[in-house]
Structure formats: C-alpha cells, structure tokens
Amino acid sequence: MASLIEDTIKPGIQFINGIKPRDKVAIVYGHDNDTICSATIIYKLLKKLHGIESTLIVSELNSQVTESVLAGIRKSKSDHVIIVDIGTVGVEVLAELRKISDILIIDHHMPKGYVKVAYVNPRIYDKHAYIPATYLCYKLYENYSDAKDVSWIAGIGTLSDMGLKNCNDLFEGVKRDYGELVGNNRNIDEILFDKSLLGKLAKICDSGRVVGGIDGTVLALTALIKAKSYQEILDGRFDESRKLLEFHNLSEKEFNRLVNDFDKSRKQRKGIVVYEVKSKLNMKSPLATFLSRKMKNDVLVIYQKSGKYVDASFRRGGGSKVDLDELASKSVAGIPGSNSGGHIQAAGARFLVKYTNSWLKNLEKGLEQVK
Ligand SMILES: [Mn+2]
Structure with a gap:
C-alpha cells in the first residue's frame, strides 16, 4: 500500500x-x-x-x-x-x-x-x-x-x-x-x-450540490476554502457556511420523505431494484448510497429526471458481485447521446428522457450478460 x-x-x-x-x-x-x-x-x-x-x-x-x-x-x-x-x-x-x-x-x-x-x-x-x-x-x-x-x-x-x-x-x-x-x-x-x-460535515458539504446544483457545489467549495476549522462550517459562522446549513436542513427533510417513498414505490425486477426519484433536489446519489445498504444480493438502480435527461445511479448490495461500470455501460448501449461511467461498485449513466423505456429494457438484459 x-x-x-x-x-x-x-x-x-x-x-x-x-x-x-x-x-x-x-x-x-x-x-x-x-x-x-x-x-x-x-x-x-x-x-x-x-x-x-x-x-x-x-x-x-x-x-x-x-x-x-x-x-x-x-x-x-x-x-x-x-x-x-x-x-x-x-x-x-x-x-x-x-x-x-x-x-x-x-x-x-x-x-x-x-x-x-x-x-x-x-x-x-x-x-x-x-x-x-x-x-x-x-x-x-x-x-x-x-x-x-x-x-x-x-x-x-x-x-x-x-x-x-x-x-x-x-x-x-x-x-x-x-x-x-x-x-x-x-x-x-x-x-x-x-x-x-465527520459524516454530518460530509452531508452539510454535499447539500450544496443537492440543493443548489453546480452553483451549490461552488458554494460548498468556497465554504471549505474559507473555513479555518470545521467548527466554522458546523456553526455557520460566515455567509457561505450559514447558507450551507440552510441547504442541509432542506435536504435532510427531503431525504427522509424519499426514503419512505422508496419503500412504497420501488420496483423489483429480476435481481434489480429500480426506483425513480421524484424531487426538485439532486437527491439521487445520497439516496442511492443510503438505500444500497438495504440491498443484499440485488443491484439498486435509482434514476431521476433532470431537464431533458435522466441521470441514473448504480449501486449494489454486499452480496452482489455485478460489475456496475459494465452494467451501466450496457444499459445505455445503442441509446443516442447517452453516456455512462464509474467504478465496479458504483456507477452512473445519463440519457434522454424519451429513451427511458429502452433503457429499462436494456437494464434487465444487461444484468443477464454481466452476471
Ligand atoms: Mn471520486
């Protein structure tokens, strides 16, 4: 090492x-x-x-x-x-x-x-x-x-x-x-x-992106650059960190709402749990990370519309060995203007909203091939 x-x-x-x-x-x-x-x-x-x-x-x-x-x-x-x-x-x-x-x-x-x-x-x-x-x-x-x-x-x-x-x-x-x-x-x-x-600080920083998108990312970065200590972020001691704390409150509420909705609205397919996030916030990745822990042998695929596109996150339960980078890539195979990327244990994909159904079909087929 x-x-x-x-x-x-x-x-x-x-x-x-x-x-x-x-x-x-x-x-x-x-x-x-x-x-x-x-x-x-x-x-x-x-x-x-x-x-x-x-x-x-x-x-x-x-x-x-x-x-x-x-x-x-x-x-x-x-x-x-x-x-x-x-x-x-x-x-x-x-x-x-x-x-x-x-x-x-x-x-x-x-x-x-x-x-x-x-x-x-x-x-x-x-x-x-x-x-x-x-x-x-x-x-x-x-x-x-x-x-x-x-x-x-x-x-x-x-x-x-x-x-x-x-x-x-x-x-x-x-x-x-x-x-x-x-x-x-x-x-x-x-x-x-x-x-x-440390986990709480991580959530506070990420709430910039979750609530504010790219501008929120810039806000969180500015806060980190300015902060002389982590307390300044935790206590909201300057404008950017105060704003981040507000974002964190908003995102925590929305997160809890969606965790409940997941139990009601998730769709179980062969070896895959699929869930569409319906939210104004960019909740997809924090939710995917959290919900993947509920999985055992299944792959978890969470997707959310953002403008003309759908963004999808791929995660897996502890018992799954599926290469998610490969699965993500197979899920968008043949879909014009799509892309995918990531790691074996966590990946993402993006495609135009109108291809959602072909993507869902590819997903099931892809899992058969990657297994
Ligand atoms: Mn990284």
Missing part, C-alpha cells in the same frame, strides 16, 4: 516541484465532495508553499471539461492546470490545454491513455485499487507539510466517496487531530457516514 501510494503520487510531486512562486495555477473540479475537497487541499497547499491563490474553475454538467471551461482556463492565463477527480477529459480539450499550460490530472477512475500529462491515478498500478482523489491530494500535501490543517477536509472527501476504510492512516490522523469528528466509531464508511460528526 505504502509503495502503491508513493508510486502513484510521484508525478504529482514532480509537477508541484515545478511550480514557482509567481506562477499562475488553475484548478478544475467536478461536483461531489471528493472533488471539492481535492480542489480545496491543492488550493491550500499552493497557498502555503508559495502564497499562490489558484483560480478555481468548476466543470459543467456531468463534470465535463467543455469549451467554456477551457475559455475560463485561458482567461486565467495559468501556467499550470490541475484537474481533480474528473474521470474523462476529452483529447481535443487536452490538446488545446497543452498549448497554454502544463497539466496534472489527479484521479481514481479507470485510467485513460493520456499523453504528455502528469497523471496521478492509483489504478495505473492496481486496477482494483479504490483510493479516492481527496486522499491522493492529502498525501501530496503531507509530502510538503504537516497535514493537520487539512486532515478534516481529507476525511470529508474520502468518506464521501466511501473509501476511508482503504485509507486507514488518514482515519487515524483525523482521530488523533480531531477525535470528536469520529468518536468511538471504527473505520467503517457506512457507520461513520451515519453516526459521526
């Missing part, structure tokens, strides 16, 4: 060593806690090392690095671009980016064949490794400085991706520095998420 991480972060250390105090840096991030915590830690590292205030650039829908994201990077005139926890960056975009700056990608999805990019991804060395991006950023930070300042942020991001159990030194670090955040709980993500103060 130690050498897997050392090998993984080495290109990141080389990249950061090449950043000089007067350089400009842009950090590009996605929308969940793992990515915003990654961005925060890298931001704080560069600030601490060189006083650099990086430009933070949020990706667009589905964490895409689009032309307009590219335009934002160009405008920032950055010498270095760091992209965190974004699974796919298009070749054309990378080619454009390479002309204006050097690039570091810190990620933990299945590795892509990127060229001329510094690439930090544990799956280059072990394709089964499940090490969230925030943890990789934490290890980078630790290479330069005592990481106590950011261990609570690293805890939030890593726990939110349900990967803290694979990162025990971080768990121990949080426990040592901020014992009250984990209490007497063992390092089991599900338990920590439900019962610990």
Whole structure:
C-alpha cells in the first residue's frame, strides 16, 4: 500500500516541484465532495508553499471539461492546470490545454491513455485499487507539510466517496487531530457516514450540490476554502457556511420523505431494484448510497429526471458481485447521446428522457450478460 501510494503520487510531486512562486495555477473540479475537497487541499497547499491563490474553475454538467471551461482556463492565463477527480477529459480539450499550460490530472477512475500529462491515478498500478482523489491530494500535501490543517477536509472527501476504510492512516490522523469528528466509531464508511460528526460535515458539504446544483457545489467549495476549522462550517459562522446549513436542513427533510417513498414505490425486477426519484433536489446519489445498504444480493438502480435527461445511479448490495461500470455501460448501449461511467461498485449513466423505456429494457438484459 505504502509503495502503491508513493508510486502513484510521484508525478504529482514532480509537477508541484515545478511550480514557482509567481506562477499562475488553475484548478478544475467536478461536483461531489471528493472533488471539492481535492480542489480545496491543492488550493491550500499552493497557498502555503508559495502564497499562490489558484483560480478555481468548476466543470459543467456531468463534470465535463467543455469549451467554456477551457475559455475560463485561458482567461486565467495559468501556467499550470490541475484537474481533480474528473474521470474523462476529452483529447481535443487536452490538446488545446497543452498549448497554454502544463497539466496534472489527479484521479481514481479507470485510467485513460493520456499523453504528455502528469497523471496521478492509483489504478495505473492496481486496477482494483479504490483510493479516492481527496486522499491522493492529502498525501501530496503531507509530502510538503504537516497535514493537520487539512486532515478534516481529507476525511470529508474520502468518506464521501466511501473509501476511508482503504485509507486507514488518514482515519487515524483525523482521530488523533480531531477525535470528536469520529468518536468511538471504527473505520467503517457506512457507520461513520451515519453516526459521526465527520459524516454530518460530509452531508452539510454535499447539500450544496443537492440543493443548489453546480452553483451549490461552488458554494460548498468556497465554504471549505474559507473555513479555518470545521467548527466554522458546523456553526455557520460566515455567509457561505450559514447558507450551507440552510441547504442541509432542506435536504435532510427531503431525504427522509424519499426514503419512505422508496419503500412504497420501488420496483423489483429480476435481481434489480429500480426506483425513480421524484424531487426538485439532486437527491439521487445520497439516496442511492443510503438505500444500497438495504440491498443484499440485488443491484439498486435509482434514476431521476433532470431537464431533458435522466441521470441514473448504480449501486449494489454486499452480496452482489455485478460489475456496475459494465452494467451501466450496457444499459445505455445503442441509446443516442447517452453516456455512462464509474467504478465496479458504483456507477452512473445519463440519457434522454424519451429513451427511458429502452433503457429499462436494456437494464434487465444487461444484468443477464454481466452476471
Ligand atoms: Mn471520486
């Protein structure tokens, strides 16, 4: 493990060593806690090392690095671009980016064949490794400085991706520095998420995205960057953190309503439980993570309409070995304008609303094939 991480972060250390105090840096991030915590830690590292205030650039829908994201990077005139926890960056975009700056990608999805990019991804060395991006950023930070300042942020991001159990030194670090955040709980993500103060912080940060979409993600990131301690977030001590607490209240109420609705409206198919979330909030992923624990051998598929599209989350019970990345990909096979991605144990898909029925059919067929 130690050498897997050392090998993984080495290109990141080389990249950061090449950043000089007067350089400009842009950090590009996605929308969940793992990515915003990654961005925060890298931001704080560069600030601490060189006083650099990086430009933070949020990706667009589905964490895409689009032309307009590219335009934002160009405008920032950055010498270095760091992209965190974004699974796919298009070749054309990378080619454009390479002309204006050097690039570091810190990620933990299945590795892509990127060229001329510094690439930090544990799956280059072990394709089964499940090490969230925030943890990789934490290890980078630790290479330069005592990481106590950011261990609570690293805890939030890593726990939110349900990967803290694979990162025990971080768990121990949080426990040592901020014992009250984990209490007497063992390092089991599900338990920590439900019962610990760290889990509550994770929910507060995620409520930005849940209630406010991409703008809410930016709000949560701003709060994390501003916060000198986790108490400032828990107590709502400044505008952004106060707003986040309001969002958290709203999202908790809606979450409980939907958990009840799930029991009434879920549809059991062969080996799959399917549930449509009907909500104005972006409740799909937190619900999927929570409800998957009710599954034993079944796959859980939760989907929600968002504009013209349907977004689906794939999770599985502890007794299921179905490769969800593969199932998600089969579910959208042949559906125009669709896409899918993720990990073996958690994946997602997106397609136009009008293809919902074909998608549901593909889903059942796909499960037969993947099993
Ligand atoms: Mn992640």
